[in-house]
Amino acid sequence: MPPRRARSERVTLLDVANVLGISSITVSRALREPEKVSEPLRQKILRQVEQMGYVPDLAARALASRHNGIIGVLAPALTNHAYLGIMSGIEERVRDTDFRIQYANTNHDADQEYRQVKLFLSQHPAGILLTGLQDQRVSDLLELAPCPVVQIVDLNLLPSGIAVGINHREAAETATRHLLACGYRRIGLIGGSRDLRAQRRHDGYALVMQEAGLYDPGLVMTEHKQTSMQLGCDLFKRLLETAPDVDAVFCQNDDLALGALFEAQRAGLRVPDDFGICGYNDLDFALCAEPRLTTIRVPRFQMGYRATDLIIRAINDECLPSRVIQLPFDLIQRGSTRPPA
Amino acid sequence: MPPRRARSERVTLLDVANVLGISSITVSRALREPEKVSEPLRQKILRQVEQMGYVPDLAARALASRHNGIIGVLAPALTNHAYLGIMSGIEERVRDTDFRIQYANTNHDADQEYRQVKLFLSQHPAGILLTGLQDQRVSDLLELAPCPVVQIVDLNLLPSGIAVGINHREAAETATRHLLACGYRRIGLIGGSRDLRAQRRHDGYALVMQEAGLYDPGLVMTEHKQTSMQLGCDLFKRLLETAPDVDAVFCQNDDLALGALFEAQRAGLRVPDDFGICGYNDLDFALCAEPRLTTIRVPRFQMGYRATDLIIRAINDECLPSRVIQLPFDLIQRGSTRPPA
DNA sequence: CTGTTAGCGCTTTCAA
DNA sequence: TTGAAAGCGCTAACAG
Numbered sequence: 152m153p154p155r156r157a158r159s160e161r162v163t164l165l166d167v168a169n170v171l172g173i174s175s176i177t178v179s180r181a182l183r184e185p186e187k188v189s190e191p192l193r194q195k196i197l198r199q200v201e202q203m204g205y206v207p208d209l210a211a212r213a214l215a216s217r218h219n220g221i222i223g224v225l226a227p228a229l230t231n232h233a234y235l236g237i238m239s240g241i242e243e244r245v246r247d248t249d250f251r252i253q254y255a256n257t258n259h260d261a262d263q264e265y266r267q268v269k270l271f272l273s274q275h276p277a278g279i280l281l282t283g284l285q286d287q288r289v290s291d292l293l294e295l296a297p298c299p300v301v302q303i304v305d306l307n308l309l310p311s312g313i314a315v316g317i318n319h320r321e322a323a324e325t326a327t328r329h330l331l332a333c334g335y336r337r338i339g340l341i342g343g344s345r346d347l348r349a350q351r352r353h354d355g356y357a358l359v360m361q362e363a364g365l366y367d368p369g370l371v372m373t374e375h376k377q378t379s380m381q382l383g384c385d386l387f388k389r390l391l392e393t394a395p396d397v398d399a400v401f402c403q404n405d406d407l408a409l410g411a412l413f414e415a416q417r418a419g420l421r422v423p424d425d426f427g428i429c430g431y432n433d434l435d436f437a438l439c440a441e442p443r444l445t446t447i448r449v450p451r452f453q454m455g456y457r458a459t460d461l462i463i464r465a466i467n468d469e470c471l472p473s474r475v476i477q478l479p480f481d482l483i484q485r486g487s488t489r490p491p492a
Numbered sequence: 493m494p495p496r497r498a499r500s501e502r503v504t505l506l507d508v509a510n511v512l513g514i515s516s517i518t519v520s521r522a523l524r525e526p527e528k529v530s531e532p533l534r535q536k537i538l539r540q541v542e543q544m545g546y547v548p549d550l551a552a553r554a555l556a557s558r559h560n561g562i563i564g565v566l567a568p569a570l571t572n573h574a575y576l577g578i579m580s581g582i583e584e585r586v587r588d589t590d591f592r593i594q595y596a597n598t599n600h601d602a603d604q605e606y607r608q609v610k611l612f613l614s615q616h617p618a619g620i621l622l623t624g625l626q627d628q629r630v631s632d633l634l635e636l637a638p639c640p641v642v643q644i645v646d647l648n649l650l651p652s653g654i655a656v657g658i659n660h661r662e663a664a665e666t667a668t669r670h671l672l673a674c675g676y677r678r679i680g681l682i683g684g685s686r687d688l689r690a691q692r693r694h695d696g697y698a699l700v701m702q703e704a705g706l707y708d709p710g711l712v713m714t715e716h717k718q719t720s721m722q723l724g725c726d727l728f729k730r731l732l733e734t735a736p737d738v739d740a741v742f743c744q745n746d747d748l749a750l751g752a753l754f755e756a757q758r759a760g761l762r763v764p765d766d767f768g769i770c771g772y773n774d775l776d777f778a779l780c781a782e783p784r785l786t787t788i789r790v791p792r793f794q795m796g797y798r799a800t801d802l803i804i805r806a807i808n809d810e811c812l813p814s815r816v817i818q819l820p821f822d823l824i825q826r827g828s829t830r831p832p833a
Numbered sequence: 834c835t836g837t838t839a840g841c842g843c844t845t846t847c848a849a
Numbered sequence: 850t851t852g853a854a855a856g857c858g859c860t861a862a863c864a865g
Contacts, residue, residue, distance in 0.1 A: 270592050381779060516842085834865105
């Protein structure tokens with residue numbers, strides 16, 4: 152721990168209490184349990200608190216009581232566009248509660264995930280929301296966590312704790328079947344396979360292609376990288392070189408799909424007539440691309456909202472409606488695939 | 493603060509100390525100031541700590557000492573793609589230090605910004621990194637902060653504290669001059685003006701257009717909304733209706749620019765021949781769009797890295813190289829604008 | 834409804 | 850190099 156820095160004299164509960172000639176616990180109660188303090192006194196206290204600029208010390212509160220009121224959210228990559236909807240759902244649910252949200256990145260890395268979970272835990276959080284790798288060490292840690300933990304996961308795997316998610320494998324099956332129904336035959340897959348959820352999408356694709364007798368490993372282009380449009384461009388180019396007769400791609404997310412779309416345009420392919428593209432996530436830009444992107448819609452706002460709701464219920468010791476919530480997905484047909492036959 | 497939840501018996505410093513028959517302060521020192529404990533004892537302690545799974549309690553540490561080792565980062569919208577580079581810079585700088593990062597959203601809202609700053613402060617953070625609105629209440633709060641605060645800002649305004657940034661107005665001037673140099677005349681502006689930095693970009697545009705005698709308020713389309721490709725589409729459509737003779741747009745960021753590009757394609761405009769588009773930020777997709785996007789490159793990784801470096805130096809009481817670091821920007825000419833005459 | 838007491842787990846300060 | 854004592858600011862538990 153590095154050296155010091157002058158600490159400005161913080162206003163404490165006691166300071167406020169002294170001014171009013173009452174005890175600090177009464178001030179504390181006025182703030183946290185208003186109904187336990189008489190109305191006139193409460194008013195006086197609140198006014199004084201305001202005037203002196205008192206701000207509660209969360210470290211002290213966390214130490215003296217159960218938790219600090221903060222729900223920690225761990226995500227592989229906070230800047231992932233797909234996380235936007237999840238965040239909105241989370242923040243919507245805590246609005247008008249006394250809980251607050253803080254985020255950290257795990258960078259798709261089990262070690263970092265482990266460290267960040269420990270970091271949150273060591274601050275006495277009210278709860279933890281994890282979109283994680285389902286690593287064993289982390290699970291062990293969470294098993295003993297003194298606060299509720301909810302995971303946003305792929306539900307094809309059996310989550311041990313409380314979880315919200317969709318079945319990514321089934322969603323990928325739906326997407327692949329749609330491409331087949333549109334009459335495409337040499338259907339490729341583009342993906343960044345760093346992540347379990349992405350892995351399940353691959354499984355769904357492979358399953359359907361095998362059923363159809365059309366599976367060809369040469370049509371699968373993945374790279375262990377953070378996905379991006381640029382990666383979509385690169386993988387698409389590689390796919391086109393490897394298998395020039397490819398006539399469609401299922402992309403593991405919309406970023407990749409948009410990259411593929413641009414690259415297809417550069418290659419002079421006409422989408423959707425010569426070539427079909429299906430994305431995943433239904434990010435906002437899927438609707439404004441030209442042509443608009445066929446994709447799988449995932450209820451991300453709901454995922455964030457319901458996951459946070461589960462946490463809050465668990466903190467409040469309510470019994471949960473269920474430990475695992477499976478959310479639906481939808482295939483959104485747009486201009487980047489031909490109408491199904 | 494909601495009710496309880498069984499607290500699992502946390503291993504404390506004292507537990508470890510008791511097992512070894514020493515005092516807890518020695519264990520504490522072995523962990524934080526290794527050089528102050530004899531080598532053999534230190535080894536024994538570290539082994540025991542490991543074995544008992546001791547994890548320091550940051551709340552207690554924060555309360556007893558100066559700070560909790562966490563640098564809080566506040567951003568308007570963490571899922572903004574432009575923040576990715578900044579985050580990478582931040583996290584790169586803290587890698588291999590004992591500092592950790594936690595994030596929170598302010599949603600471009602002064603009240604939320606104020607509340608989040610208070611929330612971080614009440615946890616005894618090691619430092620705060622703010623990409624904010626420069627609201628007066630927040631500034632007052634930070635003035636008294638017991639930890640270093642660094643802002644990532646527009647440097648055309650005079651920041652009061654420590655800051656890193658670029659001059660957004662000048663950057664916008666450069667972009668607009670470039671469009672003029674390409675021979676475009678009826679140059680519009682598309683933007684979401686919620687944010688100071690965005691506001692400065694508007695100023696730069698207006699300045700240059702006025703100089704050229706070409707300024708027309710009818711060519712400015714802004715909306716107080718979070719920017720997105722969809723917003724780019726909408727504003728572009730509106731621009732085209734309002735001023736059918738518009739022949740170029742400067743977009744306040746690349747998301748908007750890409751939306752505008754799609755919409756231009758749908759309208760049958762040929763980019764860059766009939767119509768020029770210039771973005772802002774040089775996000776990864778600017779390079780893969782078709783045509784590739786002319787844009788302003790902002791050194792986001794550097795902004796994050798250097799801002800964090802300033803914080804860490806300030807925490808360590810080093811004297812700072814300077815209180816304000818101005819970073820350069822670059823105009824990146826690509827296919828969405830004609831070559832300049 | 835209000836107050837007293839004790840202690841959360843750690844680090845600071847001072848002493849040995 | 851190690852330890853003892855005190856206290857950071859708050860809240861739980863129990864009184865009155």
